[in-house]
Amino acid sequence: MENTTPQSIALHSSAPVNLSEIRAHCSSCSLHQLCLPMGLAETDMDKLDKIIGRRRRVARDSALYRMDDPFTNLYAIRFGHFKTYQINSGGQQHITGFQMAGELLGMDAISTERHHCDAIALEDSEVCEIPFSGLEGLFGEIPNLLSHFHRIMSREITREQNVMLLLGSMRADQRFAAFLVNLSSRYATRGYSSTRFQLRMSREEIGNYLGLTIESVSRLLSKFKKLDLLKVDHREIELLQLPRLKALAAGTESCG
Amino acid sequence: MENTTPQSIALHSSAPVNLSEIRAHCSSCSLHQLCLPMGLAETDMDKLDKIIGRRRRVARDSALYRMDDPFTNLYAIRFGHFKTYQINSGGQQHITGFQMAGELLGMDAISTERHHCDAIALEDSEVCEIPFSGLEGLFGEIPNLLSHFHRIMSREITREQNVMLLLGSMRADQRFAAFLVNLSSRYATRGYSSTRFQLRMSREEIGNYLGLTIESVSRLLSKFKKLDLLKVDHREIELLQLPRLKALAAGTESCG
DNA sequence: CGTTAGGTTGAAAGGTCTCAAAGCTGGTGG
Protein backbone atom coordinates (compact mmCIF):
# COMPACT_ATOMS: atom_id res chain seq x y z
CA MET A 1 0.00 0.00 0.00
CA GLU A 2 1.28 3.40 -0.92
CA ASN A 3 1.94 5.76 1.86
CA THR A 4 2.42 9.01 0.03
CA THR A 5 -1.01 10.54 -0.19
CA PRO A 6 -1.43 13.68 1.83
CA GLN A 7 -3.91 12.01 4.10
CA SER A 8 -1.72 9.08 4.93
CA ILE A 9 1.25 11.27 5.71
CA ALA A 10 -0.79 13.28 8.12
CA LEU A 11 -2.34 10.24 9.70
CA HIS A 12 0.86 8.36 10.33
CA SER A 13 2.81 11.25 11.75
CA SER A 14 2.86 12.01 15.42
CA ALA A 15 2.52 15.77 14.92
CA PRO A 16 -0.86 16.81 13.59
CA VAL A 17 0.25 19.91 11.70
CA ASN A 18 3.25 21.50 10.01
CA LEU A 19 4.16 18.29 8.31
CA SER A 20 5.08 19.68 4.99
CA GLU A 21 7.88 22.08 4.34
CA ILE A 22 7.52 21.83 0.61
CA ARG A 23 7.40 25.29 -0.92
CA ALA A 24 4.21 26.08 -2.72
CA HIS A 25 4.06 26.97 -6.40
CA CYS A 26 0.99 28.77 -7.62
CA SER A 27 1.73 28.15 -11.26
CA SER A 28 1.65 24.40 -10.80
CA CYS A 29 -1.37 24.47 -8.50
CA SER A 30 -4.64 23.30 -10.00
CA LEU A 31 -6.51 25.95 -8.08
CA HIS A 32 -4.74 29.02 -9.35
CA GLN A 33 -7.72 30.12 -11.41
CA LEU A 34 -9.88 30.07 -8.30
CA CYS A 35 -7.47 31.29 -5.68
CA LEU A 36 -5.47 34.41 -4.94
CA PRO A 37 -3.31 34.35 -8.12
CA MET A 38 -6.37 34.34 -10.37
CA GLY A 39 -5.71 36.08 -13.65
CA LEU A 40 -2.06 36.77 -12.91
CA ALA A 41 0.61 36.63 -15.60
CA GLU A 42 3.21 33.90 -15.30
CA THR A 43 5.94 36.32 -14.17
CA ASP A 44 3.71 37.81 -11.49
CA MET A 45 2.76 34.36 -10.30
CA ASP A 46 6.45 33.63 -9.85
CA LYS A 47 6.78 36.70 -7.67
CA LEU A 48 3.86 35.52 -5.60
CA ASP A 49 5.49 32.09 -5.29
CA LYS A 50 8.57 33.72 -3.82
CA ILE A 51 6.74 35.26 -0.89
CA ILE A 52 4.41 32.36 -0.22
CA GLY A 53 5.52 30.28 2.73
CA ARG A 54 5.39 26.55 3.03
CA ARG A 55 2.45 24.34 2.48
CA ARG A 56 1.05 23.22 5.76
CA ARG A 57 -0.89 20.09 6.57
CA VAL A 58 -3.68 20.34 9.08
CA ALA A 59 -5.02 17.08 10.40
CA ARG A 60 -8.71 16.56 10.91
CA ASP A 61 -10.06 18.30 14.02
CA SER A 62 -6.91 20.29 14.60
CA ALA A 63 -6.64 24.05 14.42
CA LEU A 64 -5.12 26.09 11.64
CA TYR A 65 -5.29 29.02 14.03
CA ARG A 66 -7.16 29.98 17.17
CA MET A 67 -8.95 33.09 18.26
CA ASP A 68 -6.52 35.74 19.56
CA ASP A 69 -3.54 34.12 17.86
CA PRO A 70 -1.36 36.87 16.40
CA PHE A 71 -2.00 37.40 12.73
CA THR A 72 0.88 36.83 10.35
CA ASN A 73 -0.50 34.72 7.53
CA LEU A 74 -3.49 34.36 5.33
CA TYR A 75 -4.16 30.80 4.27
CA ALA A 76 -5.30 29.49 0.92
CA ILE A 77 -6.88 26.06 1.12
CA ARG A 78 -5.27 23.58 -1.26
CA PHE A 79 -7.46 20.66 -0.37
CA GLY A 80 -9.75 19.72 2.44
CA HIS A 81 -12.42 21.60 4.32
CA PHE A 82 -12.45 23.93 7.31
CA LYS A 83 -14.94 25.47 9.64
CA THR A 84 -14.51 28.83 11.35
CA TYR A 85 -16.33 29.64 14.54
CA GLN A 86 -16.50 32.35 17.12
CA ILE A 87 -16.98 31.78 20.81
CA ASN A 88 -19.37 34.15 22.48
CA SER A 89 -19.04 35.42 26.01
CA GLY A 90 -21.30 32.63 27.21
CA GLY A 91 -18.72 30.12 26.04
CA GLN A 92 -20.81 28.54 23.31
CA GLN A 93 -19.45 28.49 19.81
CA HIS A 94 -21.14 29.62 16.62
CA ILE A 95 -19.89 28.52 13.24
CA THR A 96 -19.58 31.44 10.84
CA GLY A 97 -18.56 29.52 7.75
CA PHE A 98 -17.39 26.37 6.04
CA GLN A 99 -14.46 26.81 3.68
CA MET A 100 -13.18 24.63 0.86
CA ALA A 101 -10.34 24.40 -1.66
CA GLY A 102 -9.38 27.68 -3.29
CA GLU A 103 -10.84 29.83 -0.52
CA LEU A 104 -8.90 32.22 1.64
CA LEU A 105 -8.84 32.11 5.44
CA GLY A 106 -7.84 34.73 7.96
CA MET A 107 -9.01 37.99 6.44
CA ASP A 108 -10.95 38.90 9.56
CA ALA A 109 -7.67 39.20 11.43
CA ILE A 110 -6.23 42.06 9.43
CA SER A 111 -8.01 44.77 11.38
CA THR A 112 -6.71 43.88 14.83
CA GLU A 113 -3.73 41.70 13.87
CA ARG A 114 -5.27 38.92 15.91
CA HIS A 115 -7.52 36.16 14.67
CA HIS A 116 -11.18 36.62 15.50
CA CYS A 117 -12.18 33.01 15.23
CA ASP A 118 -10.93 29.46 15.38
CA ALA A 119 -10.29 27.68 12.09
CA ILE A 120 -10.55 23.90 12.39
CA ALA A 121 -9.97 21.30 9.70
CA LEU A 122 -13.02 19.13 9.04
CA GLU A 123 -10.80 16.54 7.40
CA ASP A 124 -7.10 16.16 6.73
CA SER A 125 -6.33 19.27 4.74
CA GLU A 126 -3.56 21.35 3.29
CA VAL A 127 -3.15 25.09 3.06
CA CYS A 128 -0.64 27.53 1.58
CA GLU A 129 0.73 29.97 4.09
CA ILE A 130 0.66 33.49 2.70
CA PRO A 131 2.64 35.89 4.90
CA PHE A 132 0.55 39.03 4.87
CA SER A 133 3.49 41.42 5.10
CA GLY A 134 5.00 39.78 2.04
CA LEU A 135 1.71 40.07 0.24
CA GLU A 136 1.49 43.76 1.12
CA GLY A 137 4.95 44.19 -0.34
CA LEU A 138 3.76 42.75 -3.64
CA PHE A 139 0.70 44.94 -3.94
CA GLY A 140 2.75 47.88 -5.18
CA GLU A 141 4.40 45.73 -7.84
CA ILE A 142 1.37 43.79 -9.03
CA PRO A 143 -1.75 45.95 -9.27
CA ASN A 144 -3.77 43.00 -10.56
CA LEU A 145 -2.96 41.08 -7.42
CA LEU A 146 -4.14 43.96 -5.27
CA SER A 147 -7.40 44.43 -7.06
CA HIS A 148 -8.09 40.73 -6.98
CA PHE A 149 -7.37 40.69 -3.27
CA HIS A 150 -9.93 43.45 -2.85
CA ARG A 151 -12.45 41.47 -4.82
CA ILE A 152 -11.86 38.48 -2.56
CA MET A 153 -12.38 40.51 0.61
CA SER A 154 -15.45 42.12 -0.90
CA ARG A 155 -16.82 38.72 -1.82
CA GLU A 156 -16.36 37.61 1.77
CA ILE A 157 -18.43 40.61 2.86
CA THR A 158 -21.25 39.72 0.47
CA ARG A 159 -21.06 36.07 1.50
CA GLU A 160 -21.58 37.06 5.11
CA GLN A 161 -24.44 39.35 4.14
CA ASN A 162 -26.12 36.38 2.54
CA VAL A 163 -25.72 34.40 5.74
CA MET A 164 -27.23 37.31 7.67
CA LEU A 165 -30.17 37.19 5.28
CA LEU A 166 -30.47 33.47 5.88
CA LEU A 167 -30.30 33.69 9.66
CA GLY A 168 -32.41 36.81 9.92
CA SER A 169 -35.30 36.09 7.65
CA MET A 170 -35.60 32.46 6.62
CA ARG A 171 -37.51 29.57 8.13
CA ALA A 172 -35.67 26.42 9.06
CA ASP A 173 -36.50 24.57 5.85
CA GLN A 174 -35.43 27.54 3.71
CA ARG A 175 -32.15 27.79 5.58
CA PHE A 176 -31.38 24.17 5.10
CA ALA A 177 -32.29 24.26 1.42
CA ALA A 178 -30.14 27.36 0.95
CA PHE A 179 -27.28 25.61 2.69
CA LEU A 180 -27.47 22.63 0.34
CA VAL A 181 -27.83 24.80 -2.76
CA ASN A 182 -24.82 26.85 -1.68
CA LEU A 183 -22.65 23.75 -1.24
CA SER A 184 -23.91 22.45 -4.56
CA SER A 185 -22.85 25.52 -6.50
CA ARG A 186 -19.49 25.73 -4.79
CA TYR A 187 -18.72 22.14 -5.72
CA ALA A 188 -19.90 22.84 -9.24
CA THR A 189 -17.43 25.73 -9.68
CA ARG A 190 -14.71 23.34 -8.54
CA GLY A 191 -15.60 20.86 -11.21
CA TYR A 192 -17.37 18.41 -8.93
CA SER A 193 -20.91 17.18 -9.13
CA SER A 194 -23.51 19.71 -8.12
CA THR A 195 -25.90 16.98 -7.09
CA ARG A 196 -23.79 14.36 -5.34
CA PHE A 197 -21.30 15.20 -2.66
CA GLN A 198 -20.23 14.34 0.82
CA LEU A 199 -21.08 16.55 3.76
CA ARG A 200 -17.81 17.18 5.55
CA MET A 201 -19.53 18.46 8.67
CA SER A 202 -21.68 16.76 11.27
CA ARG A 203 -25.39 17.42 11.70
CA GLU A 204 -24.50 19.33 14.80
CA GLU A 205 -22.16 21.61 12.88
CA ILE A 206 -24.76 22.21 10.19
CA GLY A 207 -27.33 23.10 12.83
CA ASN A 208 -24.95 25.38 14.66
CA TYR A 209 -24.15 27.20 11.42
CA LEU A 210 -27.81 27.56 10.45
CA GLY A 211 -28.99 28.62 13.88
CA LEU A 212 -30.90 25.36 14.37
CA THR A 213 -30.62 22.40 16.70
CA ILE A 214 -29.24 19.08 15.59
CA GLU A 215 -32.72 17.59 15.96
CA SER A 216 -34.19 20.16 13.60
CA VAL A 217 -31.55 19.40 11.00
CA SER A 218 -32.24 15.71 11.31
CA ARG A 219 -35.96 16.28 10.93
CA LEU A 220 -35.41 18.47 7.89
CA LEU A 221 -33.29 15.79 6.28
CA SER A 222 -36.04 13.26 6.88
CA LYS A 223 -38.66 15.64 5.54
CA PHE A 224 -36.66 16.40 2.38
CA LYS A 225 -36.12 12.67 1.93
CA LYS A 226 -39.82 12.05 2.21
CA LEU A 227 -40.47 14.76 -0.39
CA ASP A 228 -37.97 13.09 -2.73
CA LEU A 229 -35.86 16.22 -2.77
CA LEU A 230 -32.76 14.27 -1.85
CA LYS A 231 -31.22 10.98 -0.79
CA VAL A 232 -28.98 10.70 2.24
CA ASP A 233 -26.72 7.97 3.43
CA HIS A 234 -24.81 9.18 6.43
CA ARG A 235 -22.87 12.10 5.02
CA GLU A 236 -23.31 11.11 1.40
CA ILE A 237 -25.91 13.33 -0.20
CA GLU A 238 -27.64 13.32 -3.54
CA LEU A 239 -29.82 16.25 -4.50
CA LEU A 240 -32.65 14.82 -6.57
CA GLN A 241 -34.47 18.06 -7.32
CA LEU A 242 -32.04 20.95 -7.30
CA PRO A 243 -34.53 23.36 -8.93
CA ARG A 244 -37.11 22.73 -6.22
CA LEU A 245 -34.47 23.12 -3.54
CA LYS A 246 -33.53 26.46 -5.06
CA ALA A 247 -37.16 27.50 -5.12
CA LEU A 248 -37.48 26.47 -1.50
CA ALA A 249 -34.42 28.50 -0.54
CA ALA A 250 -35.77 31.46 -2.46
CA GLY A 251 -39.10 31.19 -0.68
CA THR A 252 -40.83 30.79 -4.04
CA GLU A 253 -41.98 27.35 -3.09
CA SER A 254 -43.04 25.94 0.25
CA CYS A 255 -42.82 22.45 1.68
CA GLY A 256 -46.02 22.16 3.70
CA MET B 1 -34.49 82.05 9.76
CA GLU B 2 -31.30 80.85 8.19
CA ASN B 3 -31.61 78.55 5.28
CA THR B 4 -28.08 77.25 4.98
CA THR B 5 -27.92 74.22 7.22
CA PRO B 6 -27.45 70.97 5.41
CA GLN B 7 -30.88 69.82 6.42
CA SER B 8 -32.70 72.89 5.23
CA ILE B 9 -30.93 72.89 1.90
CA ALA B 10 -31.95 69.33 1.34
CA LEU B 11 -35.48 69.86 2.51
CA HIS B 12 -36.19 72.92 0.42
CA SER B 13 -34.66 71.71 -2.78
CA SER B 14 -36.64 69.89 -5.37
CA ALA B 15 -33.90 67.33 -5.99
CA PRO B 16 -33.30 65.01 -3.07
CA VAL B 17 -29.63 64.28 -3.66
CA ASN B 18 -26.50 65.68 -5.28
CA LEU B 19 -27.14 69.08 -3.85
CA SER B 20 -23.65 69.92 -2.82
CA GLU B 21 -20.77 70.28 -5.21
CA ILE B 22 -18.41 71.55 -2.54
CA ARG B 23 -15.16 69.63 -2.71
CA ALA B 24 -14.35 67.65 0.39
CA HIS B 25 -11.23 68.21 2.45
CA CYS B 26 -10.18 65.44 4.76
CA SER B 27 -7.76 67.61 6.69
CA SER B 28 -10.52 69.97 7.75
CA CYS B 29 -13.02 67.20 8.45
CA SER B 30 -13.71 66.46 12.08
CA LEU B 31 -13.95 62.77 11.31
CA HIS B 32 -10.56 62.21 9.78
CA GLN B 33 -9.30 60.28 12.79
CA LEU B 34 -12.21 57.87 12.43
CA CYS B 35 -12.53 57.66 8.69
CA LEU B 36 -10.47 56.51 5.72
CA PRO B 37 -7.58 59.03 6.18
CA MET B 38 -6.93 57.88 9.73
CA GLY B 39 -3.30 58.22 10.67
CA LEU B 40 -2.27 59.81 7.40
CA ALA B 41 0.36 62.54 7.23
CA GLU B 42 -0.81 65.98 6.12
CA THR B 43 0.76 65.66 2.66
CA ASP B 44 -0.86 62.28 2.08
CA MET B 45 -4.18 63.63 3.21
CA ASP B 46 -3.85 66.33 0.57
CA LYS B 47 -3.32 63.67 -2.07
CA LEU B 48 -6.43 61.90 -0.87
CA ASP B 49 -8.35 65.19 -1.03
CA LYS B 50 -7.42 65.54 -4.68
CA ILE B 51 -9.06 62.28 -5.71
CA ILE B 52 -12.09 62.57 -3.48
CA GLY B 53 -15.16 63.70 -5.35
CA ARG B 54 -17.80 66.08 -4.15
CA ARG B 55 -19.72 65.90 -0.97
CA ARG B 56 -23.16 64.65 -1.62
CA ARG B 57 -26.31 65.28 0.32
CA VAL B 58 -28.78 62.47 0.68
CA ALA B 59 -32.22 63.41 1.93
CA ARG B 60 -34.02 61.23 4.42
CA ASP B 61 -35.54 58.10 2.86
CA SER B 62 -33.71 58.53 -0.42
CA ALA B 63 -31.11 56.19 -1.79
CA LEU B 64 -27.38 56.71 -1.86
CA TYR B 65 -27.27 53.74 -4.20
CA ARG B 66 -29.45 50.82 -5.16
CA MET B 67 -28.80 47.16 -5.63
CA ASP B 68 -27.29 46.43 -9.07
CA ASP B 69 -26.20 50.03 -9.58
CA PRO B 70 -22.76 50.04 -11.17
CA PHE B 71 -20.02 50.53 -8.63
CA THR B 72 -17.82 53.57 -9.03
CA ASN B 73 -17.58 55.13 -5.58
CA LEU B 74 -17.16 54.23 -1.98
CA TYR B 75 -18.89 56.64 0.37
CA ALA B 76 -17.69 57.98 3.69
CA ILE B 77 -20.51 59.25 5.89
CA ARG B 78 -19.89 62.82 7.07
CA PHE B 79 -23.05 63.11 9.08
CA GLY B 80 -26.35 61.35 9.29
CA HIS B 81 -27.29 57.70 9.37
CA PHE B 82 -27.94 55.05 6.75
CA LYS B 83 -29.37 51.58 6.55
CA THR B 84 -28.31 48.96 4.05
CA TYR B 85 -30.59 46.14 3.10
CA GLN B 86 -30.76 43.26 0.70
CA ILE B 87 -33.87 42.06 -1.03
CA ASN B 88 -34.27 38.32 -1.19
CA SER B 89 -35.87 36.46 -4.02
CA GLY B 90 -39.19 36.53 -2.20
CA GLY B 91 -39.18 40.30 -2.42
CA GLN B 92 -38.87 40.99 1.30
CA GLN B 93 -36.01 43.10 2.49
CA HIS B 94 -33.56 42.36 5.25
CA ILE B 95 -31.47 45.10 6.82
CA THR B 96 -27.82 44.11 7.06
CA GLY B 97 -26.55 47.15 8.90
CA PHE B 98 -26.99 50.67 10.21
CA GLN B 99 -24.14 53.05 9.41
CA MET B 100 -23.16 56.33 11.00
CA ALA B 101 -20.64 59.15 10.61
CA GLY B 102 -17.10 58.08 9.80
CA GLU B 103 -18.16 54.70 8.41
CA LEU B 104 -17.57 53.55 4.86
CA LEU B 105 -20.30 52.35 2.53
CA GLY B 106 -20.12 50.31 -0.63
CA MET B 107 -17.31 47.84 -0.01
CA ASP B 108 -19.55 44.91 -0.85
CA ALA B 109 -19.69 46.14 -4.44
CA ILE B 110 -16.00 45.77 -5.22
CA SER B 111 -16.21 42.09 -6.10
CA THR B 112 -18.83 42.35 -8.83
CA GLU B 113 -18.63 46.06 -9.60
CA ARG B 114 -22.32 46.29 -8.80
CA HIS B 115 -23.87 47.20 -5.49
CA HIS B 116 -25.25 44.26 -3.56
CA CYS B 117 -27.67 46.20 -1.42
CA ASP B 118 -29.67 49.39 -1.18
CA ALA B 119 -28.27 52.18 0.99
CA ILE B 120 -30.97 54.51 2.28
CA ALA B 121 -30.55 57.60 4.43
CA LEU B 122 -32.39 57.37 7.75
CA GLU B 123 -32.20 61.16 8.08
CA ASP B 124 -30.83 63.99 5.98
CA SER B 125 -27.22 63.02 5.60
CA GLU B 126 -24.02 63.85 3.81
CA VAL B 127 -21.34 61.62 2.37
CA CYS B 128 -17.98 62.06 0.66
CA GLU B 129 -17.78 60.38 -2.69
CA ILE B 130 -14.58 58.38 -3.00
CA PRO B 131 -14.01 57.25 -6.58
CA PHE B 132 -12.63 53.76 -6.18
CA SER B 133 -10.39 53.90 -9.23
CA GLY B 134 -8.81 57.05 -7.85
CA LEU B 135 -8.34 55.38 -4.51
CA GLU B 136 -6.68 52.40 -6.17
CA GLY B 137 -4.32 54.81 -7.88
CA LEU B 138 -3.27 56.19 -4.51
CA PHE B 139 -2.59 52.83 -2.89
CA GLY B 140 0.79 52.55 -4.60
CA GLU B 141 1.79 55.99 -3.40
CA ILE B 142 0.50 55.80 0.16
CA PRO B 143 1.06 52.40 1.77
CA ASN B 144 -0.50 53.62 5.00
CA LEU B 145 -3.70 54.36 3.16
CA LEU B 146 -3.75 50.89 1.67
CA SER B 147 -3.16 49.10 4.93
CA HIS B 148 -5.80 51.18 6.64
CA PHE B 149 -8.22 50.39 3.87
CA HIS B 150 -7.55 46.72 4.47
CA ARG B 151 -8.19 47.16 8.16
CA ILE B 152 -11.50 48.82 7.37
CA MET B 153 -12.61 45.98 5.09
CA SER B 154 -11.45 43.44 7.64
CA ARG B 155 -13.39 45.24 10.36
CA GLU B 156 -16.49 45.04 8.20
CA ILE B 157 -15.98 41.29 7.97
CA THR B 158 -15.72 40.93 11.74
CA ARG B 159 -18.72 43.22 12.24
CA GLU B 160 -20.79 40.95 10.06
CA GLN B 161 -19.52 37.89 11.89
CA ASN B 162 -20.78 39.42 15.09
CA VAL B 163 -24.19 39.94 13.53
CA MET B 164 -24.15 36.30 12.41
CA LEU B 165 -23.44 35.34 16.00
CA LEU B 166 -26.33 37.50 17.13
CA LEU B 167 -28.80 36.14 14.60
CA GLY B 168 -27.64 32.57 14.87
CA SER B 169 -27.37 32.01 18.58
CA MET B 170 -29.04 34.68 20.69
CA ARG B 171 -32.52 34.92 22.12
CA ALA B 172 -34.65 37.95 21.33
CA ASP B 173 -33.78 39.82 24.53
CA GLN B 174 -30.07 39.20 24.05
CA ARG B 175 -30.24 40.44 20.49
CA PHE B 176 -31.98 43.61 21.48
CA ALA B 177 -29.58 44.25 24.37
CA ALA B 178 -26.62 43.64 22.05
CA PHE B 179 -28.11 46.06 19.56
CA LEU B 180 -28.40 48.81 22.16
CA VAL B 181 -24.93 48.18 23.56
CA ASN B 182 -23.49 48.30 20.06
CA LEU B 183 -25.10 51.66 19.31
CA SER B 184 -23.96 52.92 22.69
CA SER B 185 -20.31 52.13 22.09
CA ARG B 186 -20.37 53.54 18.58
CA TYR B 187 -21.77 56.82 19.83
CA ALA B 188 -19.17 56.82 22.59
CA THR B 189 -16.29 56.55 20.12
CA ARG B 190 -17.78 59.53 18.29
CA GLY B 191 -17.76 61.59 21.43
CA TYR B 192 -21.47 61.36 22.11
CA SER B 193 -23.18 60.05 25.18
CA SER B 194 -23.09 56.30 25.55
CA THR B 195 -26.29 56.30 27.55
CA ARG B 196 -28.54 58.84 25.88
CA PHE B 197 -29.15 58.89 22.17
CA GLN B 198 -31.82 58.95 19.57
CA LEU B 199 -32.75 55.88 17.60
CA ARG B 200 -32.63 56.90 13.96
CA MET B 201 -34.53 53.84 12.83
CA SER B 202 -38.12 52.72 13.33
CA ARG B 203 -39.12 49.78 15.48
CA GLU B 204 -39.84 47.93 12.29
CA GLU B 205 -36.31 48.52 11.02
CA ILE B 206 -34.82 47.38 14.32
CA GLY B 207 -36.90 44.23 14.21
CA ASN B 208 -36.01 43.55 10.62
CA TYR B 209 -32.32 43.91 11.42
CA LEU B 210 -32.52 41.68 14.49
CA GLY B 211 -34.63 39.00 12.86
CA LEU B 212 -37.64 39.84 15.03
CA THR B 213 -41.09 41.25 14.44
CA ILE B 214 -41.99 44.80 15.27
CA GLU B 215 -44.25 43.51 18.06
CA SER B 216 -41.39 41.63 19.66
CA VAL B 217 -39.22 44.74 19.62
CA SER B 218 -42.00 46.73 21.19
CA ARG B 219 -42.50 44.11 23.89
CA LEU B 220 -38.78 44.00 24.60
CA LEU B 221 -38.70 47.77 25.01
CA SER B 222 -41.57 47.55 27.45
CA LYS B 223 -39.91 44.72 29.31
CA PHE B 224 -36.60 46.55 29.57
CA LYS B 225 -38.48 49.63 30.75
CA LYS B 226 -40.20 47.59 33.44
CA LEU B 227 -36.84 46.23 34.55
CA ASP B 228 -35.49 49.79 34.79
CA LEU B 229 -32.82 48.98 32.24
CA LEU B 230 -33.79 51.98 30.14
CA LYS B 231 -36.17 54.85 29.54
CA VAL B 232 -37.82 55.40 26.17
CA ASP B 233 -39.73 58.30 24.76
CA HIS B 234 -40.50 57.62 21.15
CA ARG B 235 -37.05 57.34 19.63
CA GLU B 236 -35.24 59.00 22.50
CA ILE B 237 -33.48 56.39 24.57
CA GLU B 238 -31.65 56.47 27.86
CA LEU B 239 -29.77 53.41 29.00
CA LEU B 240 -30.05 53.31 32.77
CA GLN B 241 -28.01 50.18 33.41
CA LEU B 242 -25.47 49.72 30.68
CA PRO B 243 -23.53 47.04 32.61
CA ARG B 244 -26.62 44.89 33.01
CA LEU B 245 -27.46 45.38 29.34
CA LYS B 246 -23.96 44.22 28.47
CA ALA B 247 -24.37 41.21 30.72
CA LEU B 248 -27.68 40.44 29.06
CA ALA B 249 -26.14 40.66 25.61
CA ALA B 250 -23.30 38.43 26.73
CA GLY B 251 -25.74 35.87 28.10
CA THR B 252 -24.14 36.20 31.53
CA GLU B 253 -27.35 37.53 32.96
CA SER B 254 -30.93 36.67 32.14
CA CYS B 255 -34.09 38.73 32.31
CA GLY B 256 -36.67 36.19 33.43
C1' DC C 1 -61.16 67.00 13.62
C1' DG C 2 -60.75 63.05 10.78
C1' DT C 3 -57.03 60.50 8.84
C1' DT C 4 -52.81 58.11 8.71
C1' DA C 5 -48.56 56.09 10.15
C1' DG C 6 -46.13 54.22 13.75
C1' DG C 7 -46.25 52.04 18.11
C1' DT C 8 -48.23 49.22 22.02
C1' DT C 9 -50.66 45.45 24.05
C1' DG C 10 -53.35 41.03 24.33
C1' DA C 11 -54.66 36.28 23.06
C1' DA C 12 -53.99 32.43 20.30
C1' DA C 13 -51.23 29.84 16.97
C1' DG C 14 -47.16 28.03 15.26
C1' DG C 15 -42.44 26.77 14.77
C1' DT C 16 -38.48 25.32 16.87
C1' DC C 17 -36.34 23.70 21.02
C1' DT C 18 -35.83 20.69 24.97
C1' DC C 19 -35.90 16.44 26.93
C1' DA C 20 -36.07 11.64 26.43
C1' DA C 21 -35.59 7.25 24.35
C1' DA C 22 -34.27 4.33 20.83
C1' DG C 23 -31.61 3.08 16.47
C1' DC C 24 -27.59 2.74 13.91
C1' DT C 25 -22.60 2.37 12.99
C1' DG C 26 -17.85 1.61 13.71
C1' DG C 27 -14.39 0.32 16.74
C1' DT C 28 -12.63 -2.66 20.49
C1' DG C 29 -11.64 -6.63 22.83
C1' DG C 30 -12.73 -11.20 24.13
Next chain:
DNA sequence: CCACCAGCTTTGAGACCTTTCAACCTAACG
Protein backbone atom coordinates in the same frame (compact mmCIF):
# COMPACT_ATOMS: atom_id res chain seq x y z
C1' DC D 1 -16.69 -13.93 14.73
C1' DC D 2 -19.46 -11.85 18.01
C1' DA D 3 -20.71 -8.95 22.05
C1' DC D 4 -20.36 -4.63 23.69
C1' DC D 5 -19.60 0.18 23.96
C1' DA D 6 -19.41 5.07 22.54
C1' DG D 7 -20.72 8.48 19.48
C1' DC D 8 -23.76 10.18 16.26
C1' DT D 9 -28.33 10.28 14.44
C1' DT D 10 -33.27 9.73 14.34
C1' DT D 11 -37.78 10.13 16.20
C1' DG D 12 -41.48 11.45 19.50
C1' DA D 13 -43.95 14.41 22.90
C1' DG D 14 -44.36 18.39 25.37
C1' DA D 15 -42.72 23.07 26.50
C1' DC D 16 -41.36 27.46 25.32
C1' DC D 17 -40.45 31.41 22.67
C1' DT D 18 -41.69 34.24 19.07
C1' DT D 19 -45.04 35.18 15.63
C1' DT D 20 -49.55 36.12 13.97
C1' DC D 21 -53.73 38.38 14.13
C1' DA D 22 -56.37 41.84 16.15
C1' DA D 23 -57.57 45.86 18.61
C1' DC D 24 -56.30 50.02 20.48
C1' DC D 25 -53.45 54.01 21.30
C1' DT D 26 -50.79 58.23 20.22
C1' DA D 27 -48.76 61.89 17.63
C1' DA D 28 -48.47 64.32 13.36
C1' DC D 29 -50.78 66.46 9.66
C1' DG D 30 -53.83 68.22 6.28
